[in-house]
Amino acid sequence: MLQTLFLNLCVVVACGFVLGFTYRAWPVETRGRWYALRVAVLAISAVLLMQFPATIAPGIIADLRAVPLVFAVLNGGPVAGIAVAGASVGFRALLGGTGVPVMVISTLGMLLVGLAVRRWEVKQGVRTPWPGRLLLSVITLLPNGMPLLLLPGGSALFAQAYLPVLLFSAVGCAVLKAVVGTRLTLLRLLNTLQGEALLDPLTGIANxxxxxxxxxxxxxxxxxxxxxxxxxxxxxxxxxxxxxxxxxxxxxxxxxxxxxxxxxxxxxxxxxxxxxxxxxxxxxxxxxxxxxxxxxxxxxxxxxxxxxxxxxxxxxxxxxxxxxxxxxxxxxxxxxxxxxxxxxxxxxxxxxxxxxxxxxxxxxx
CATH class of the missing domain: 3.30.70.270 (Reverse transcriptase/Diguanylate cyclase domain)
Structure with a gap:
């Protein structure tokens, strides 16, 4: 299972670089075609991660599909989160198996927690620093896999899969944020330099x-x-x-x-x-x-x-x-x-x- 989760982590890194190219300007677009493309990349990433699952029991699989969902809801808002969640649930339902209800409840739980976390962060009015944002991602990931306890023999499955999936998912969120964060830093710097190049230094108006x-x-x-x-x-x-x-x-x-x-x-x-x-x-x-x-x-x-x-x-x-x-x-x-x-x-x-x-x-x- 660890090898499969590591393969999933590599897919997350690749998807992160593709996702980075959907950020085209600073401040970040919150609507329009680039925003829609960003949501589509996250949804496709979640579906792609389910192509490389670790089977922990008949009909029950483990992967890092939660990473794109958490990133979407915390960074893109409710629309992005619901879109990625819908794509994930729809594809998992096509795969079938006893793990479908577990996945649906886990996804709904992460979506609700993520929306609450995002709302709390917005109300603070201050951008949470890097360690804090990683902690918020982990908090949003906590519901993932907990419904395993509702299945017969679910305690053993929970003990086997919950912590490894949580750990790899947290690392995946950190990697995704680092890759996208690098892109945003470059865009912010470019925006600053362009602004300075197009402003008159004496009067502060356009030159x-x-x-x-x-x-x-x-x-x-x-x-x-x-x-x-x-x-x-x-x-x-x-x-x-x-x-x-x-x-x-x-x-x-x-x-x-x-x-x-x-x-x-x-x-x-x-x-x-x-x-x-x-x-x-x-x-x-x-x-x-x-x-x-x-x-x-x-x-x-x-x-x-x-x-x-x-x-x-x-x-x-x-x-x-x-x-x-x-x-x-x-x-x-x-x-x-x-x-x-x-x-x-x-x-x-x-x-x-x-x-x-x-x-x-x-x-x-």
């Missing part, structure tokens, strides 16, 4: 690289805004570069607070920002752009008691190419600065906004 990525996905009703802080060189000369950096950080924060859901602001370069508005349409682009301008200019900065203003050039994507949209928004920004700054100019809109006072000399307010 030019992210802007170039998002730009190619513009739709017909999207709009591009080019936003420039007015007379920023004068601000730096007056207050110094350290406070200039602080001012840029606050401008970026105010832009982000004013954006609608789905929109995004970018540090385009120097004191210039870009904003992509999703589905705004030609009728609403000026109103949204004005709200962004006022959001920046509404009150004095926290770092220096002065108000800053921005000039905004806007262009609707329409049917134009990406480069055309950028050029139109940039031209509109140039017009906004030429007309006195602290205003919004929409490309192709003949309406000239009324003059708005700007904080050209950066005097305290």
């Amino acid at each position: 030019r690289r992210q802007f170039d990525r998002d730009l190619i996905h513009l739709q017909a009703d999207d709009a591009l805004l080019m936003v420039d802080v007015d007379h920023f060189k004068e601000f730096n000369d007056t207050h110094g570069h350290a406070l200039g950096d602080a001012a840029l950080h606050e401008v970026a924060r105010r832009l982000g607070e004013t954006l609608r859901r789905g929109d995004r602001a970018y540090r385009y370069g120097g004191e210039e920002f870009a904003v992509i508005l999703r589905g705004v349409g030609n009728a609403n682009v000026r109103a949204v752009a004005e709200r962004l301008r006022l959001g920046v200019h509404r009150e004095a900065l926290q770092c220096v008691p002065v108000c800053v203003s921005v000039s905004v050039g806007a262009a609707i994507t329409g049917q134009g190419a990406v480069g055309w949209v950028v050029q139109q928004a940039d031209d509109a920004l140039y017009m906004a600065k030429a007309q006195g700054r602290n205003r919004v100019v929409v490309s192709g809109d003949p309406t000239v906004p009324a003059p708005v006072p700007e904080s050209r000399h950066w005097v305290p307010v």
Whole structure:
């Protein structure tokens, strides 16, 4: 029996590597096709493990099918646990024998205990460390095989099989968690590095690289805004570069607070920002752009008691190419600065906004 359980353990390791490839991004997907594929791999693993059983009595077999079930219920939740449990019970029923009721009760017991353990862990609000998670897996495994005691002569079968199966199953859970955990660590690190590569370190918003990525996905009703802080060189000369950096950080924060859901602001370069508005349409682009301008200019900065203003050039994507949209928004920004700054100019809109006072000399307010 020990040799067969060791063979099962090797199958668990192989299934673990296959399972690892179903984790494609961090944070882990909790729905969608990759989640469904992950559940399918766990269900197939449970069925596969029953292909290499140790027969401990006529109609009664021992294997490590509980390992995928425990992993599914503790890591995938109720849906994953029920799906894997259903596949295991269905295939075991096809095999037949006196051990079928034992297996059904064992599976139901592990499923209920696993759901209770998972709920307890979620209520804690803190991710359980590695030793604790292994202990939770062992607790979930405890009902596996206990119904053997209900069979005639079940005490001898229980004494023969329970502890070896529990030990190998615990090792299988540890191996499965280690293999998948390595994959998740790599995904988490990759997500961190990608995030840092696509964020501007000064302002904390998306950088030019992210802007170039998002730009190619513009739709017909999207709009591009080019936003420039007015007379920023004068601000730096007056207050110094350290406070200039602080001012840029606050401008970026105010832009982000004013954006609608789905929109995004970018540090385009120097004191210039870009904003992509999703589905705004030609009728609403000026109103949204004005709200962004006022959001920046509404009150004095926290770092220096002065108000800053921005000039905004806007262009609707329409049917134009990406480069055309950028050029139109940039031209509109140039017009906004030429007309006195602290205003919004929409490309192709003949309406000239009324003059708005700007904080050209950066005097305290």
